[in-house]
Amino acid sequence: MLSCRQQISRLLFRNASTLARVQAAGYVEVQEEQGDLLRYPQVWLRDNCQCAECFHTATRARKSHWERGPLNIQVSQVAYNQEKEQLEVLWQDKHKSAFDISWLRERDFGEAARKRYLEEVYKPSAQLWGKSEFEAVRREFQYQDVIHQDAVLRDWLEALAVQGFAILKGAPNDINVAKHLAKRIGYIKRTTYGDVFEVKSKPNAGNYAYLMTPLPLHTDMPYYEYKAGINILHTLVQSESSGGANTLTDGFNVASQLQKLHPEHFEVLRSVPVNWFDIGHDGDDAKPFHSLWRAPVICLDVDGRITRINQNTTKRDSRFSISLEQAVSWYKAYDKFLETAQSEAVEFKTQAGDVFVFNNLRMLHGRTAYEDAPGNKRHLVGAYVDWDIIYSKLRTLKFPNAKD
Structure with missing residues (x-):
């Protein structure tokens, strides 16, 4: 009877300085020529077999049915094909799999590859900033460049993903600017306030933002389970009074x-749920709404960020x-x-033709009080887009040739 070491040796294929082998613990290893060691669970390799029987290339979807098969079927032989640059696997049920080494590298279970994928493909890492760093992180773009240049x-x-906000300059005097930007990204988010909303002084205001009083630091729509991702605010008319300035803090x-x-x-703000609500209607013809959502002030993702x-x-x-x-x-925590x-809030004032865009999941924004009088008006038009749509658009721009 062969020893464990002898069995592993029989499953080992050496080609130049590249080595493929099966470990007794249920892993397949590929020792690359440049010294990188790639390791994959056998069950993962079978689950992700790219052959025509298991994978539908056109839809980029698995065709195989689990039915417990992949968990119990073991590798019989492995080899590294130097000419094709592929790991070739023969399974105990005689099924054959082949994996391009470049495909495997991108899916390496090592820490560096996982970190690279999460930060470069999944979501860029946020650059946190305080009051003293505001001018250094402030980014400005020309509206027409964003519209016409990918x-x-x-x-x-x-x-928007990294610093959390940006300002576009030179937008036309057009009430549809916010809508055009949302369409440039993908799809606008419709809310109880419509496709777009107007921020200006209104009689019998149905929203606190429509008053001339100071607007405290806040995020929009905490009462939505699917809270709007970014807020696009186009300044059509800016108040000539000393007020009406934007305030902003990196939450x-x-x-x-x-x-x-x-x-x-x-820990208190992370764990204690708060009841957020919005009751009313916006405009004479709008339907009434009663929105409620319970969530903490600080929310973390599955990675603890x-x-x-x-x-x-x-x-x-x-x-x-x-x-x-x-x-x-x-x-006390609040x-x-x-x-x-x-203490970390900054203040600046947009002008007509500016579009202030920010991450509504992250940025606390507000406004100083202003005077509304004949000849001294303030009029902004806003729209929302969800981060699912934004990240999707960003990935198509960064990886136009991505296959899966």
Whole structure:
């Protein structure tokens, strides 16, 4: 009877300085000529077999049915084909698989490859910034360049993903600018406020943003489970008064500071759900709405990274569906969050033709008070786009030849 070492040796194929072998622990290894060691679970290789029997190339989808087969079928032989640059696998049920080495490298289970995929393909890493870094991270683009040049469109979307905001200059005096930008990316997000919304002083205002009073730092629509990804705000007319300036804070940076300096407050804001609501109607012909969503101020993704900030004092429900003890600790943590956010807030004023675009899951934005009088108006038109659509567009620009 062959020993374990002898069995592994029989499954080993050496070609020049490239080595393919099966490990007793259920892994297949490829030792590359340049010294990289690639390791893959046998079950993963069978699950991802690229042959015509298992994979439908046109739809980029698996054809095979699991029915427990891939979990129990073991590798019989492996070889590295130097001419084709492929790992060739013969399974115990006589099925054959072949994997391009370049395809395998992109799917390496090593830390470096995983990190590269998550940051370059999945989502670019956010660059956190505070008040002192604002001018360094501020990016400006020409509106017409974004509309007509894919390279500039890609840079703009990268800026929204990384820095969280950008300003477009030179937009025309056209009420459809926000809609055109949303269409340039992909699809507009329709909300209870319509495809687009107008921010201006209105009699009998149905939204706090339509008043002339200061608008505190907030994110839009925390009462939506599928919260709008970016906010596109086109300044058609800017108030000539001293007010009407934008305020902005990087909410991810605020949360990160709390995590480092006040971990007990961070944990409260991460774990305690808040009731966010929006009740009313927008305009005489609009349908009434009653939106509710429960979520913490700070939300994390599956990798433990900060992924969404919910903050809107005007839309925080008086109903707090938590215990009495949680409520007291939450207010203390919330106070520290707002104190930090306000200390890091920057202020700037857009002009007619500017389009201020920002990540609504991340940025806290607001506005200083302004005077609305004849000859002194302020009029903005806004629209939303979801991050699913934005990331999809960004990937098609970055990887136009991607196969899967």
